[in-house]
Amino acid sequence: MTQPKWTLLIHGGAGSMVRGKLSAEQDEGARAGLSTALDAGSAVLAHSGSAMDAVSAAVMALEDDAHFNAGHGAVFTYKGINELDAAIMDGKTRGAGAVTGARYTRNPVLLARAVMEHSPHVMLSREGADEFSREQGLDQVDPDYFATPERWRQLEELKAKKLGWYDIDMKYGTVGAVAVDNDGNVAAATSTGGLTGKRWGRIGDSPVIGAGNYADNRACAVSATGAGEFFIRLGVAHEICARMRMLGDDAKAAADHVIGELEELGGTGGVIVTAPDGTATFSFNTPGMYRGRATSAGEKYVAIYGDE
Ligand code: GLY
Numbered sequence: 001m002t003q004p005k006w007t008l009l010i011h012g013g014a015g016s017m018v019r020g021k022l023s024a025e026q027d028e029g030a031r032a033g034l035s036t037a038l039d040a041g042s043a044v045l046a047h048s049g050s051a052m053d054a055v056s057a058a059v060m061a062l063e064d065d066a067h068f069n070a071g072h073g074a075v076f077t078y079k080g081i082n083e084l085d086a087a088i089m090d091g092k093t094r095g096a097g098a099v100t101g102a103r104y105t106r107n108p109v110l111l112a113r114a115v116m117e118h119s120p121h122v123m124l125s126r127e128g129a130d131e132f133s134r135e136q137g138l139d140q141v142d143p144d145y146f147a148t149p150e151r152w153r154q155l156e157e158l159k160a161k162k163l164g165w166y167d168i169d170m171k172y173g174t175v176g177a178v179a180v181d182n183d184g185n186v187a188a189a190t191s192t193g194g195l196t197g198k199r200w201g202r203i204g205d206s207p208v209i210g211a212g213n214y215a216d217n218r219a220c221a222v223s224a225t226g227a228g229e230f231f232i233r234l235g236v237a238h239e240i241c242a243r244m245r246m247l248g249d250d251a252k253a254a255a256d257h258v259i260g261e262l263e264e265l266g267g268t269g270g271v272i273v274t275a276p277d278g279t280a281t282f283s284f285n286t287p288g289m290y291r292g293r294a295t296s297a298g299e300k301y302v303a304i305y306g307d308e
Contacts, residue, residue, distance in 0.1 A: 004295035005182050006045040007280045010037050010058050012068045013173035014225045014270035017288030017304050026067070027304065033065035034292040034302045041177060042294045051187035051221070052090050052113075055177040059086075059109040059189045062175035066148050068290070069173025071107060074146045074193025076155040082146035082193055083126075085207040086112040091186035091215035091276070098207035099133075101126035106139040109191045112207070114138060123207060151196070158197045174206055176213070176223025176272060182296075184276040186221035188213050188237070194228070204228025210238035217276055219245040220254075225289070226269010230262050240273060251275050255283035 012034055022030075041058030044050070063071025074082045086108035087098035097116025100123065105111045114136045115124050124132055134140060174192035181187075190213040192206040205212030205228035212228065214237035215221035222237035231237075236258050243254040251273045259271065263285045270284025272291065282291050284306075292302040 004278050004297040004299070006180060006296045007274050007278050008038060008041040008045060008054055008058060008177065008179045008294045009272040009274055009280050009282070010034060010041070010062065010175070010177045010292045011223065011225050011270065011272050011282075012062055012175050012290030014268070014284045014286040014289040016286060017290075019305055022304070030067045030290050030304060031302050033062065033067045034290060035300075036065070037061035037177070038292045038294045038300060038302070041179060045179060045181055045296070048182050051179040051181040051185050052088070054179040054181065055088065055187045055189035056109055056113060058177035059175055059191050060107045063107050063109060063191050068175045069193045070175040070191040072146055073148050073151060075151050075173065075196040076147070078197045078199040080155065082143060083198070084108040084146070084191070085194055085204060086189070086191040087207045087209060087213040088112045088116060088189040089187065089209060089213055089215040089221070090116070091188075091217040091221050094216060096122050096209045098123040098209060099125070099129040100203045100207045101201065102129045102133065103143055104130050104140045105133040106141045106145065109189050110138055111136075112189070122209060146193070154196050174212070174225040176225065178215070178221040178223050178272050178274045180221070180274050180276055180278055184217070186215050186217055186274060186276055188215040188221040188223045190223045205231035205236070208232055210235045212237060214238045214241055216241045216245070220251055220273050220275045222271050222273050224269060224271045226262075226286070227267050230265055230267025231269065233265065234258065234262055236262060236271065240271065244275065251279050252281040252283070255281055259283045259285050
């Protein structure tokens with residue numbers, strides 16, 4: 001089968017979404033948000049832009065949409081603030097940038113990219129990341145910009161029910177994008193507010209290069225969503241790329257194998273994967289995953305539930 005010249009995959013989080021459980025507004029709003037993000041990334045790739053620019057554009061659109069747990073609409077920490085994590089990686093150079101606990105940058109994915117492109121470092125945290133963001137001239141917002149009544153309600157619910165650290169409903173709202181461009185370069189970007197009620201400066205997999213985000217032109221690009229601690233323990237994103245590079249697995253086999261290992265450890269979540277030859281796949285062990293795909297062949301697909 002001839003592979004498309006460019007491919008873009010996105011996700012808006014994996015979780016317990018089953019038909020009839022989401023309100024019509026949640027279902028339609030999330031689909032519209034995924035569609036907007038696909039359009040933003042596709043516009044870049046259709047004009048021969050880079051995979052890096054495409055994943056940046058797609059993730060920015062998802063960060064701007066309150067249906068997803070990243071940027072505007074991020075979940076609250078136990079102390080009732082928003083602490084934002086993001087990462088980006090270029091498969092051509094294996095350059096990478098990440099931030100954790102950022103509080104003022106409108107689009108954390110752009111801060112991660114600035115770390116990669118304008119600092120000698122890979123990961124910056126908290127006040128230092130915020131300071132670097134201001135120095136880079138990135139768009140700053142009042143922290144209230146990120147807050148929404150629905151996320152506050154979820155925090156109150158978690159505290160009232162004395163739930164465990166993982167949302168009992170398995171609603172992981174991390175967002176991400178992977179792409180292969182016309183030149184065969186892959187890139188991955190991921191952004192999240194983390195877990196509702198997170199404490200003690202907890203950091204999940206999204207900003208950890210190799211866990212929730214990885215890109216390598218020799219293999220693939222991966223963005224993950226789910227219970228971050230399990231993804232860190234398995235180095236999920238790097239592990240999928242390593243299986244493709246060293247064992248010769250195709251993207252689907254590698255992703256399914258590693259998500260299977262995650263499940264054996266008790267983890268839940270999913271990944272999106274694309275390879276330089278244009279192949280692209282989703283793998284998740286939750287009932288649903290907000291997801292979408294667009295290609296140079298004109299395909300545009302948006303889905304939520306596992307059976308779509
Ligand atoms: N997967 C996002 C997190 O665990 O923070």
